[in-house]
Amino acid sequence: MKNFISAADVPDIPGLVKKALECKANPFKAKSLGAGKRIGLLFLNPSMRTRLSTQLAAQNLGMEAIVFNVGQDGWALEFEDEAIMSGNTVEHVKDAAPILGNYFDVLGIRTFPSLQNKVDDYSELYINQFIKYAGIPVVSLESATLHPLQSLTDVITIMENFDTAKRRPKIVLSWAPHVKALPQCVANSFSQWINAWGGADFVITHPEDYELDERFTKGATIVTDQSEALKQADFVYVKNWSTYTDYGRIYCNDPQWMLTNQKLALTNNAKVMHCLPVRRNVELSDEILDGPNSVVTQQASNRVWAAQAVLSEILKEKH
Amino acid sequence: MKNFISAADVPDIPGLVKKALECKANPFKAKSLGAGKRIGLLFLNPSMRTRLSTQLAAQNLGMEAIVFNVGQDGWALEFEDEAIMSGNTVEHVKDAAPILGNYFDVLGIRTFPSLQNKVDDYSELYINQFIKYAGIPVVSLESATLHPLQSLTDVITIMENFDTAKRRPKIVLSWAPHVKALPQCVANSFSQWINAWGGADFVITHPEDYELDERFTKGATIVTDQSEALKQADFVYVKNWSTYTDYGRIYCNDPQWMLTNQKLALTNNAKVMHCLPVRRNVELSDEILDGPNSVVTQQASNRVWAAQAVLSEILKEKH
Amino acid sequence: MKNFISAADVPDIPGLVKKALECKANPFKAKSLGAGKRIGLLFLNPSMRTRLSTQLAAQNLGMEAIVFNVGQDGWALEFEDEAIMSGNTVEHVKDAAPILGNYFDVLGIRTFPSLQNKVDDYSELYINQFIKYAGIPVVSLESATLHPLQSLTDVITIMENFDTAKRRPKIVLSWAPHVKALPQCVANSFSQWINAWGGADFVITHPEDYELDERFTKGATIVTDQSEALKQADFVYVKNWSTYTDYGRIYCNDPQWMLTNQKLALTNNAKVMHCLPVRRNVELSDEILDGPNSVVTQQASNRVWAAQAVLSEILKEKH
Numbered sequence: 001m002k003n004f005i006s007a008a009d010v011p012d013i014p015g016l017v018k019k020a021l022e023c024k025a026n027p028f029k030a031k032s033l034g035a036g037k038r039i040g041l042l043f044l045n046p047s048m049r050t051r052l053s054t055q056l057a058a059q060n061l062g063m064e065a066i067v068f069n070v071g072q073d074g075w076a077l078e079f080e081d082e083a084i085m086s087g088n089t090v091e092h093v094k095d096a097a098p099i100l101g102n103y104f105d106v107l108g109i110r111t112f113p114s115l116q117n118k119v120d121d122y123s124e125l126y127i128n129q130f131i132k133y134a135g136i137p138v139v140s141l142e143s144a145t146l147h148p149l150q151s152l153t154d155v156i157t158i159m160e161n162f163d164t165a166k167r168r169p170k171i172v173l174s175w176a177p178h179v180k181a182l183p184q185c186v187a188n189s190f191s192q193w194i195n196a197w198g199g200a201d202f203v204i205t206h207p208e209d210y211e212l213d214e215r216f217t218k219g220a221t222i223v224t225d226q227s228e229a230l231k232q233a234d235f236v237y238v239k240n241w242s243t244y245t246d247y248g249r250i251y252c253n254d255p256q257w258m259l260t261n262q263k264l265a266l267t268n269n270a271k272v273m274h275c276l277p278v279r280r281n282v283e284l285s286d287e288i289l290d291g292p293n294s295v296v297t298q299q300a301s302n303r304v305w306a307a308q309a310v311l312s313e314i315l316k317e318k319h
Numbered sequence: 320m321k322n323f324i325s326a327a328d329v330p331d332i333p334g335l336v337k338k339a340l341e342c343k344a345n346p347f348k349a350k351s352l353g354a355g356k357r358i359g360l361l362f363l364n365p366s367m368r369t370r371l372s373t374q375l376a377a378q379n380l381g382m383e384a385i386v387f388n389v390g391q392d393g394w395a396l397e398f399e400d401e402a403i404m405s406g407n408t409v410e411h412v413k414d415a416a417p418i419l420g421n422y423f424d425v426l427g428i429r430t431f432p433s434l435q436n437k438v439d440d441y442s443e444l445y446i447n448q449f450i451k452y453a454g455i456p457v458v459s460l461e462s463a464t465l466h467p468l469q470s471l472t473d474v475i476t477i478m479e480n481f482d483t484a485k486r487r488p489k490i491v492l493s494w495a496p497h498v499k500a501l502p503q504c505v506a507n508s509f510s511q512w513i514n515a516w517g518g519a520d521f522v523i524t525h526p527e528d529y530e531l532d533e534r535f536t537k538g539a540t541i542v543t544d545q546s547e548a549l550k551q552a553d554f555v556y557v558k559n560w561s562t563y564t565d566y567g568r569i570y571c572n573d574p575q576w577m578l579t580n581q582k583l584a585l586t587n588n589a590k591v592m593h594c595l596p597v598r599r600n601v602e603l604s605d606e607i608l609d610g611p612n613s614v615v616t617q618q619a620s621n622r623v624w625a626a627q628a629v630l631s632e633i634l635k636e637k638h
Numbered sequence: 639m640k641n642f643i644s645a646a647d648v649p650d651i652p653g654l655v656k657k658a659l660e661c662k663a664n665p666f667k668a669k670s671l672g673a674g675k676r677i678g679l680l681f682l683n684p685s686m687r688t689r690l691s692t693q694l695a696a697q698n699l700g701m702e703a704i705v706f707n708v709g710q711d712g713w714a715l716e717f718e719d720e721a722i723m724s725g726n727t728v729e730h731v732k733d734a735a736p737i738l739g740n741y742f743d744v745l746g747i748r749t750f751p752s753l754q755n756k757v758d759d760y761s762e763l764y765i766n767q768f769i770k771y772a773g774i775p776v777v778s779l780e781s782a783t784l785h786p787l788q789s790l791t792d793v794i795t796i797m798e799n800f801d802t803a804k805r806r807p808k809i810v811l812s813w814a815p816h817v818k819a820l821p822q823c824v825a826n827s828f829s830q831w832i833n834a835w836g837g838a839d840f841v842i843t844h845p846e847d848y849e850l851d852e853r854f855t856k857g858a859t860i861v862t863d864q865s866e867a868l869k870q871a872d873f874v875y876v877k878n879w880s881t882y883t884d885y886g887r888i889y890c891n892d893p894q895w896m897l898t899n900q901k902l903a904l905t906n907n908a909k910v911m912h913c914l915p916v917r918r919n920v921e922l923s924d925e926i927l928d929g930p931n932s933v934v935t936q937q938a939s940n941r942v943w944a945a946q947a948v949l950s951e952i953l954k955e956k957h
Binding site for chain 3: 036038040064066068075078082083084085086087090091092094095096098099100102103
């Protein structure tokens with residue numbers, strides 16, 4: 001594995017999950033693998049779980065992790081080729097990335113979409129420019145359209161909670177209300193990974209006008225009747241996203257879409273997932289989050305093992 | 320010691336001071352105690368001395384310390400139960416704390432009072448919610464009403480400067496003017512610790528209307544005549560605080576309350592203490608801070624050994 | 639070497655360059671030199687390259703590096719003696735520095751000039767107050783008037799690209815346009831180091847009114863005809879600075895001063911240098927930065943070895 005940007009970078013998803021569970025069982029086993037190696041964690045947008053879990057994963061492997069919060073340090077990067085930089089940007093990625101490539105062995109980058117311009121966001125210009133110019137492996141800490149460390153975590157958590165050797169689980173990605181227009185990243189990425197994994201019956205449910213990009217959802221069953229979708233589900237992944245077609249908007253914010261125990265009764269005693277942070281009693285009710293079906297803490301905790309498995313694979317390739 | 324939130328968590332104050340002085344004499348002696356352990360340092364409010372001294376203490380014990388500045392990273396937490404989170408808060412402590420509890424072995428938390436609502440501040444909701452939901456030892460890096468790492472440092476510094484085997488020192492906590500309304504934390508906490516330690520004659524002096532919460536001061540002699548209070552003092556602890564009864568106000572800002580050499584002449588050549596940062600020539604005069612009686616640098620430097628003693632005790636309990 | 643503030647602190651510039659190149663050849667050779675030692679990196683102004691390269695250098699030597707961004711943490715320092723601190727500053731350097739001196743073994747400090755008051759800026763009050771009160775070696779991470787780690791890097795890069803045993807290179811420092819009024823630090827410092835080194839024919843070219851402080855430039859040939867200056871140059875160091883005499887202004891912003899391939903044709907196939915960040919197509923054209931003559935990435939990467947050589951010398955002295 002050279003870069004880790006999308007499911008397409010992973011030749012063997014169940015193998016990577018197995019690796020992550022080995023890390024979880026024995027966190028310090030490969031403490032020497034990363035000795036003398038550094039990962040730079042560059043946050044163009046803020047992060048809590050991703051930052052901490054990646055730092056911990058790096059430490060478990062004996063790597064040094066150095067965090068750099070771009071926004072806070074007033075380091076406005078330019079990404080457009082041939083720009084005449086007489087405005088607010090102070091440094092071009094063409095100049096910054098090669099230096100980071102010399103300072104570090106692996107580069108982690110977080111960037112968000114603008115939600116203003118679909119073509120720009122979906123071109124993944126920012127992370128692709130870093131890949132092009134850094135010359136070292138790049139790990140997405142969430143990009144404009146995808147969040148692969150989250151999705152690997154999600155598959156790990158599903159496999160921990162379900163014996164896939166017995167039968168295929170039914171997994172439902174269920175849109176939830178929110179107060180802000182959010183990226184499609186987590187939903188795109190979860191769809192991409194579940195489809196690439198291929199081990200589940202996968203249903204996506206959302207209000208009309210909230211369809212996601214087919215490049216990620218192709219293979220899933222898409223329905224706009226949430227109750228129908230939830231029937232016999234083994235896992236319900238709850239997540240808000242803003243519209244993709246007419247880009248970055250909130251068309252519907254129907255509170256009826258919030259998952260409650262009443263709706264959970266339609267499922268096969270489903271485990272409830274969410275990437276966090278979650279707006280309680282907007283996206284998900286207290287009764288669900290505080291109840292026995294929620295696996296959100298387990299899921300967030302697995303972020304460490306997902307990151308550790310990915311860094312392990314990248315470090316091995318470099319050896 | 321499970322948590323370190325107040326003097327009540329410490330069964331043996333002189334024993335903990337002894338431990339701190341052992342750390343000072345030999346900082347790296349227990350370098351293996353914290354190997355493979357992590358402390359998360361969560362700052363809901365900014366910090367210099369507390370952050371640095373706790374990082375150094377953790378490193379001395381071989382622990383990894385990871386700092387997280389909540390405000391800067393735009394991570395607005397919700398602390399109210401059953402909140403409908405459609406406002407500015409993005410994550411509930413009920414969801415955040417258990418994850419931090421899985422990521423780390425010990426959690427340090429700094430939070431400040433609002434100074435708007437006494438009941439809320441004095442309920443210590445923030446730090447108590449973290450204790451309730453994190454499931455790991457919590458160390459206060461200053462909370463709404465107390466600052467126990469500072470107070471332990473203060474007792475260490477007193478013991479270094481006075482032979483308590485010979486006689487009981489007279490310690491005076493003396494209110495000082497300031498330009499802003501400050502918390503009562505340091506004054507509350509110092510009072511609590513000196514009373515709990517019980518090894519001194521303890522006097523608190525402040526202008527009328529500045530009385531502190533009796534839960535912390537009970538046992539001390541309280542006088543509003545500063546000159547009277549200072550007589551024959553062995554230590555003068557200078558500190559501003561805002562009003563407690565009519566909460567969070569500045570009633571008096573009389574510059575006469577600033578400690579000067581003239582007032583110091585009333586004491587028994589007292590050592591002068593302050594937790595820092597100090598507003599020079601507002602709280603304390605240059606002549607005092609630059610003179611031979613000030614122990615403020617020694618005091619601030621002892622913060623490392625206070626933190627190291629506390630972390631040692633917590634790590635030992637976990638073993 | 640006790641402090642590292644200017645070329646005057648370095649008894650043997652070629653020796654220090656040699657040391658840096660040894661670090662580059664074998665980064666972890668002196669991994670035990672810094673064991674148990676700490677460097678505090680205090681940023682009164684933000685930084686990317688300087689922060690990262692100094693962290694990496696410290697790690698290579700086995701030191702712990704702790705970063706503290708003063709501005710972000712709202713820690714407004716007072717530097718004036720006898721100040722009555724009733725305004726915005728919360729702590730005096732006289733109180734802060736000694737504590738940092740007790741917490742750390744070496745202190746790195748970045749501060750910028752105001753560009754408002756030449757006498758104040760050129761007095762280097764901030765860094766000098768830290769040197770006066772910290773009591774430990776201080777390393778400039780760029781000060782109001784100088785940037786010695788950058789200049790050492792520059793000399794390293796020149797020596798890597800030119801066989802000075804054969805003949806003296808011609809080095810031209812060439813003013814460039816910019817959209818903002820920038821400090822004179824890099825230009826002052828480069829001039830000081832090239833003059834102190836003495837191994838080159840040194841020419842400075844800039845528009846009228848942009849002369850630098852003679853204390854740094856004395857020994858260089860100064861011309862206002864850029865084309866004349868560039869003739870047969872082996873190195874062109876491109877950098878903007880604001881006016882020194884009539885302080886902190888932009889008198890000329892003539893785009894003709896931007897280096898292009900056409901101008902480069904006047905040189906002896908010169909290597910082009912810049913300290914970064916660079917405003918593309920304002921200070922330097924894409925064609926130069928993306929062409930074979932640019933050594934800006936090599937230069938920025940050498941920052942690690944410059945910092946490591948300096949820290950090595952300081953640590954050796956402490957042993």
